[in-house]
Amino acid sequence: MRRIPLSALIGLILTGGFFFVAIFAQLIAPYKMDELVGGVWDPVSAAHWLGTDSIGRDLLTRMIYGAQVTIFVATCATILSFVTGSVLGFLAATAGGWLDQALSRFVDLLMAIPTLILSLVILTAVDVTTINLILVMGFLDATRVFRLSRAVAVDITVMDYVEAARLRGEGRGWIIFSEILPNALSPLVAELGLRFIFAVLFISTLSFLGLGVQPPLADWGGLVKENSAGLVYGIPAALAPAIAIAALAISVNLVADWVLSRTTSLKGGRGA
Amino acid sequence: MLDQVKTNLLEIKNLRIEATSYPPGEAPRKVVLVDDVSVSVQQGRVLGLIGESGAGKSTIGLSAMSFARGGARLAGGQILLNGRDIREAGAGELRGLRGREVTYVAQSAAAAFNPAKRLMEQVIETSLHHKLMPRAEAEARAVDLFRKLGLPNPETFGSRYPHQVSGGQLQRAMTAMALCPRPDLVVFDEPTTALDVTTQIDVLVAIKAAIRDTGVAALYITHDLAVVAQVADDILVLRGGKKVEYGTTDQIINSPQQAYTQALVSVRSIDHAEKPDSAPVLSVANITARYKGTNFDVLKNVTVDLSAGQTLAVVGESGSGKSTLARVITGLLPASQGRITFAGRTLSADLASRTKDDLRELQMIYQMADTAMNPRQTVGTIIGRPLEFYFGLKGAAKRARIQELLEEIEMGAGFIDRYPAELSGGQKQRVCIARALAAKPKLIICDEVTSALDPLVADGILKLLLALQEREGVAYLFITHDLATVKAIADKIAVMYRGQVVRYGSKTDVLTPPFDDYTDLLLSSVPEMKLGWLESVLASRKMESGGN
Incomplete structure (x- = not known):
């Protein structure tokens, strides 16, 4: 059995915990999500472990449901960005020519505009629904994945074994999925972790600005926004979701770091 | 067997070099790269180190400057250079002797030169760094070496950049770089391996002449026995970091004792008769x-x-x-x-x-x-x-x-x-x-x-x-x-x-025969596994050009 470094272990446990809470939010949460159970900003008590929020809902419950919303949106957006980004990236790398040029220049164009501003503009024009949020985040993030997967695949396409497959008469599907993908997987998996973190931060930012998840649903960014007014009066309710965002980002990062360091060995082989 | 009258310039005794390997999924373990190897080189003689990849030839070559590549350690034995043990010498002492007493010629000259500097600057750099001679003298010596090494336009050759000369010329420029500070010992690490055969022969001739003219001692590392037979006085055959056979070039080529050496000498002796033509x-x-x-x-x-x-x-x-x-x-x-x-x-x-x-x-x-x-x-x-x-x-x-x-x-x-x-x-x-x-x-x-x-x-x-x-x-x-x-x-x-x-x-x-000019050049450039081959080729080429 391979030894997992301590930092990666901590990251794995925390990430696992966050995902567990997110998946089983309905079973774990002590109260209903939008149930008024106390006064405004009640302090921490046995009934309300994190106190209550700006209108008297249980903050722990809000946090648990917030985890579900945050992680769901971030996960969907990451998957969307990976599928589109890597498929198009590999296609551009293997096809070359005008297709590569067209895709790459289009991606350059999108990346030239700051992502936050571009998404704010799009989100003011369309309805802010969860689906639209995921689509906007996923496609904008796909530009980054495209860049990476194209760069990785361009290196692999010039290898003799890809030429050998081409000489054998293999189709593009086999070349992409059997020759290139297994060799490009390691950097892509590491990138997956990082993109997930960026998605979490991004959805939190959007919600904090009011263009993300809409009430009564709330993600962590939205919770920070709802409770931020309390900070002026010394009420720490906004800190809990903020800490949760940071903790999730760091724990996923620890895992991603470990995956990355494992796969950058120069040994070749399976990289296992 | 070896000439014991001259004093040993370099003497390696029971050298042991170790490294730590990190196999994926296992605990790190110690590997022995070189085990119990002893050799000596006298003033003005050339020792050939020969073996397959992984035999430890470059590792031994570098140990002559008390250098071990990343991760490797000079773990035991003695490396006596000019009579003193340099195996555990401090950084200051090593800086003093590297480039002054021992210099190094790498395999890939193209990768070893700084592309942003002119050749002359790089060739005389070591001499100036060690304050061995004033710049004017160093430049004059470099031009002299360029001439000895058969480089075109020796007067102006140094003012070119590395990308402006060919691979074979660059390799000779690196030889000039190594010889310029008048070292006692030069380590040649596969200097002709990356070159075409017709270029290899020019570089070989140049290196051999330069060694003879300057009286420097050399370690010549290669995997090609036919090449080393042309330049070396003594040969050490290595396999898996261990000595297989050590003797004079004449003895190794003409009467090898060990089975492995015999196999190396008789390599490429496959007999293949032509098949008749068909559709x-x-x-x-x-x-x-x-x-x-x-x-x-x-x-x-x-x-x-x-x-x-x-x-x-x-x-x-x-x-x-x-x-x-x-x-x-x-x-x-x-x-x-x-x-x-x-x-x-x-x-x-x-x-x-x-x-x-x-x-x-x-x-x-x-x-x-x-x-x-x-x-x-x-x-x-x-x-x-x-x-x-x-x-x-x-x-x-x-x-x-x-x-x-x-x-x-x-x-x-x-x-x-x-x-x-x-x-x-x-x-x-x-x-x-x-x-x-x-x-x-x-x-x-x-x-x-x-x-x-x-x-x-x-x-x-x-x-x-x-x-x-x-x-x-x-x-x-x-x-x-x-x-x-x-x-x-x-x-x-x-x-x-x-x-x-x-x-x-x-x-x-x-x-x-009769050959066209190019085929003749190509065929006569392939090193043969016998002593004096280089000289006989040169003699016959001179005769031909003399006749024209």
Whole structure:
């Protein structure tokens, strides 16, 4: 059995915990999500472990449901960005020519505009629904994945074994999925972790600005926004979701770091 | 045996070099790179270090400057340079002796020079750094060395940048760099390995003359026994970090004692008789080709034929168009003119419009077996894919055929679930051969398939290829720059020079005089495994040019 470094272990446990809470939010949460159970900003008590929020809902419950919303949106957006980004990236790398040029220049164009501003503009024009949020985040993030997967695949396409497959008469599907993908997987998996973190931060930012998840649903960014007014009066309710965002980002990062360091060995082989 | 009257300039006693390896998924462990090696070099003599890759020759060479590459440690023994032990010398002392007492000539001159500085600056840098001589004197000495090394326009040569001179000239410039500070010892680490044979001979002559004129002692590291026989006084044969045999050059070449040394000396002595002509399997007619976006023809009007079951060797230096010819035949680079007939059919110029049979019957084996196999596929998948792709074999039938192919390449069935990283260099190349064979081809293009292998391993691959040809009747188009390989395997030879076939015919015809100028130069440049070969070649070349 391979030894997992301590930092990666901590990251794995925390990430696992966050995902567990997110998946089983309905079973774990002590109260209903939008149930008024106390006064405004009640302090921490046995009934309300994190106190209550700006209108008297249980903050722990809000946090648990917030985890579900945050992680769901971030996960969907990451998957969307990976599928589109890597498929198009590999296609551009293997096809070359005008297709590569067209895709790459289009991606350059999108990346030239700051992502936050571009998404704010799009989100003011369309309805802010969860689906639209995921689509906007996923496609904008796909530009980054495209860049990476194209760069990785361009290196692999010039290898003799890809030429050998081409000489054998293999189709593009086999070349992409059997020759290139297994060799490009390691950097892509590491990138997956990082993109997930960026998605979490991004959805939190959007919600904090009011263009993300809409009430009564709330993600962590939205919770920070709802409770931020309390900070002026010394009420720490906004800190809990903020800490949760940071903790999730760091724990996923620890895992991603470990995956990355494992796969950058120069040994070749399976990289296992 | 060795001349004991002179004092030993360098004396290595019981040297032991260790490194720590980190195998994935296991605890780090200690590996011994060099074990109990003792040698000595006297003033003005040349010691050749010879062995396969991994034999520890470069590691020993570098230890003469008390340097160990990343991760390695000079763990035990003594390294006496000019009488003092430098194995555990401090950084200050080492800085003082490196470049003053010992200098180093690396294999790849192109990678060792700073591309942003003129050659002169780099050649005299060490002398100035150690304050051995004033700049004017250093420059004069450099020009003198340029002249001795046979470089063109020695007066102005130093004002060029590294990219403005050829590979062979750069290698000689590095030799000048090493000799400029008047060191006692120069370490030559495979100085001619990356060069073409016709260039190699010039560099060898230059290095040998420079060693003789300056009276410097040298360690000469190479894997080519024929080369080291021309320059060294003594030879140390190494294998797996251990001494195999140590003696004078004359003794090692003419009466080797150990079985391993005998094998090295007699390498490439495969006897291969020409096969009679039959119907051609491949006809290349008047092919002209150029790369996209250029206006220079890499191949000019190339015409060759290859009979079924025969071997056509395509010989030439790097840049002569040999590999381009392979790319044109495989369809990776469509020819701009000419016609290729294969197995009675006219091949379409580009890959996309060829039939599956065309693709199946024309297979290719690459120089670097490492990059020719997907590192994430097992041997079974690599060999099995063509079986599945061309013949639709599945499951047990496929597995049985893979076993059969593994037997054919003289590897056991146990290799089927291994990954390429778990194979040796020779085994990797064998798997590539099996992958080509799996398609039941009529022609296999072999692109420098033995160039990256150690001589004994390469010998095994050539024997395997010959045996397979005997059994399967497959034809080979064998691309190589190594004439010894050609003699071992070819039925027909095409000599290429600057994109043209300058000589083409049966092996005996091509290798028998009268030669054209280029073939003569090429043939006479291949080092032979005997003493004094270099001198005899030079003498005969001088005679010819004197007669003209």
